[in-house]
Amino acid sequence: MNTLTASAAAVFFNHDGEVLIVNPTYKDYWNLPGGGVDIDQAETPHDAAVREVREELGITPPIGRLLVHAWITVADKGAQALYIFDGGILSDDDQAAITLQESELSEYRFRPPHGMEDGLIPPHLADVWQQVLSARAENRVTYVPVRL
DSSP states (O other): OOEEEEEEEEEEEOTTSOEEEEEETTSSSOBOSEEEOOGGGTOOHHHHHHHHHHHHHSOOOOOOOEEEEEEEEETTTEEEEEEEEEEEEOOHHHHHHOOOOTTTEEEEEEEOSTTTTTTTSOGGGHHHHHHHHHHHHTTOOEEEEEEO
């Protein structure tokens, strides 16, 4: 059966230009904070990013514009629409207030944005990650197709 799912995430930085990543307890790789869009509740991808950040990190920083829309096609299974939004630079207060959702996340850290592809994120998202960085730096939105 082919299905379509949607997920949303936000990319946050600290004042040193490092990106916030989280370690899910149910996956092998690190992620940006985010999760599934609740389509049954007519939730938008932006609303999902806001909700997921609040649930996973316990903070409610402003989440800005869309950076990347990735369409991930998995042969004979369906597709996932992934929306990544710009969370900007987290204030010192927001960083200090991070409280992980322990049922889903084991830890978080700030990492230099380049080199994330080296075993931290899923290999099929390496191009998506590079496009997030480019879209943010160039103040644009990017569409990224991924076929698995």
